[in-house]
Amino acid sequence: MERIVISGGKPLYGEVTVSGAKNAAVAIIPGVVLCDEPCRIENIPNISDVSLIANILRDMGAMVRRVDKNTLDIDPRPINTYEATEEGVRKMRASYYLLGALLGRFHKAKVALPGGCNFGVRPIDQHLKGFQLMGAKNELINGAIIDLDASASFHGARIYFDTVSVGSTINVMLAAVKAEGQTIIENAAKEPHIVDLANFLNSMGANIRGAGTDVIKIRGVEYLHGVTYSIIPDQIEAGTYMAAAAATRGKITVRNITPKHLESISSKLREMGCEIDEYDEAVIVDATKRPLNRVNIKTMPHPGFPTDCQPQFVALLTTVKGTSIVNESVWDNRYQYVSELVRMGANISVEGRLAIIEGGTLTAAPVKATDLRAGAAMLIAGLVAEGTTSISNISYIERGYSDVVTKFQALGADIKKIYIPDPDAVATTA
Numbered sequence: 001m002e003r004i005v006i007s008g009g010k011p012l013y014g015e016v017t018v019s020g021a022k023n024a025a026v027a028i029i030p031g032v033v034l035c036d037e038p039c040r041i042e043n044i045p046n047i048s049d050v051s052l053i054a055n056i057l058r059d060m061g062a063m064v065r066r067v068d069k070n071t072l073d074i075d076p077r078p079i080n081t082y083e084a085t086e087e088g089v090r091k092m093r094a095s096y097y098l099l100g101a102l103l104g105r106f107h108k109a110k111v112a113l114p115g116g117c118n119f120g121v122r123p124i125d126q127h128l129k130g131f132q133l134m135g136a137k138n139e140l141i142n143g144a145i146i147d148l149d150a151s152a153s154f155h156g157a158r159i160y161f162d163t164v165s166v167g168s169t170i171n172v173m174l175a176a177v178k179a180e181g182q183t184i185i186e187n188a189a190k191e192p193h194i195v196d197l198a199n200f201l202n203s204m205g206a207n208i209r210g211a212g213t214d215v216i217k218i219r220g221v222e223y224l225h226g227v228t229y230s231i232i233p234d235q236i237e238a239g240t241y242m243a244a245a246a247a248t249r250g251k252i253t254v255r256n257i258t259p260k261h262l263e264s265i266s267s268k269l270r271e272m273g274c275e276i277d278e279y280d281e282a283v284i285v286d287a288t289k290r291p292l293n294r295v296n297i298k299t300m301p302h303p304g305f306p307t308d309c310q311p312q313f314v315a316l317l318t319t320v321k322g323t324s325i326v327n328e329s330v331w332d333n334r335y336q337y338v339s340e341l342v343r344m345g346a347n348i349s350v351e352g353r354l355a356i357i358e359g360g361t362l363t364a365a366p367v368k369a370t371d372l373r374a375g376a377a378m379l380i381a382g383l384v385a386e387g388t389t390s391i392s393n394i395s396y397i398e399r400g401y402s403d404v405v406t407k408f409q410a411l412g413a414d415i416k417k418i419y420i421p422d423p424d425a426v427a428t429t430a
């Protein structure tokens, strides 16, 4: 069992460099399946979700070579199956991007239902609606595998999404790149990683217009050529370090970022009383100048405040005097971690989609990461709380944060990863 152990109570100071965006990487890597030549993908984050998706492609026959920590060479040409049903596929949400990518390449796809962080029901009805309109019949096999078949006719379509969905927008974009004719996605999601995926696909020769707006038009092409492509910086990782600086009342420089992607986060921190200085590829967060104010937050699809920073900001708000109200409008059930913060002395009550936070003092405690961003909230709470906080279930954190322990150490945090032998394993060998 591995844990992260933090002796909190020290403000963060210094510089941190943000890695490539997880949610772009896990869409772009499956996107390589559509390419007719090898690709090199740079600025890949060093996280377990990337290793998982790379292994899934390997299992399907792709040649995947890690050039260095942040660069992958992928030759998708040897892939000769439209099936991805191994156990690994279930371990991550983004493996469902193989549905769109394989449908685009083979006009058929058979993919295990995805796993990923659990925040209640995570339907994929909008993905399937898009594929159906493009000519694919779909069947759910044994409640575990989705079987798409568009071999009779695979074509562009006009698709209106009933809800703004990142995954559906990406999946249909992937499928449409090589479909005959034009696909129009209406009510599309606008997240930076959707624009990044479109830029990647266009650099290979795809014809996608409008990514980043709510109407995306894709005209199918026959051939995609190999490229070297560098993934955008991780907006959520940046937001996490910014929240941590504010929570510890420190001052940090966050490098390798795109300030435009951080507007909702920067403006919320400004509203709280932090000083935020933006540069071309860096931002300075200074929470040392004045006491911070309570604020309300409502999560929204981009360009609104990102749901993936909600737990980190709830952790921050537990340190700020007064009552703050957070409204989670994207996910039904993204407050499972609140009981862990309460173990650390936080005063938070949850009513449906609202979390009502009375700021106060946090005390160290043993806590667990209940999902990826919940784990980030535990890190922030641990950095604030006097005493030693130990966080379990850290594999969730490692799914999405590159080198998180060394990055916080470089900011002056007293944090380390430790290995605790499993008591059952000891009992068996004894």
Ligand code: EPU
Residues within 6 Å of the ligand: 023, 026, 093, 094, 117, 121, 122, 123, 124, 125, 126, 127, 128, 163, 164, 165, 166, 167, 168, 189, 307, 308, 330, 331, 332, 372, 373, 400
């Ligand atoms: N939804 C439907 N039907 C669908 C798809 C989605 O009703 O067919 C609903 C969902 O239930 C949810 C809302 O639409 O209420 C938004 O879901 P979306 O499809 O946008 O989420 P996702 O694609 O499954 C991605 C990120 C999540 C992030 C959300 C929202 C990846 C791999 N995951 O998930 O990231 O929370 O968008 O921005 O890109 C994370 O990084 O920690 C994470 C969970």
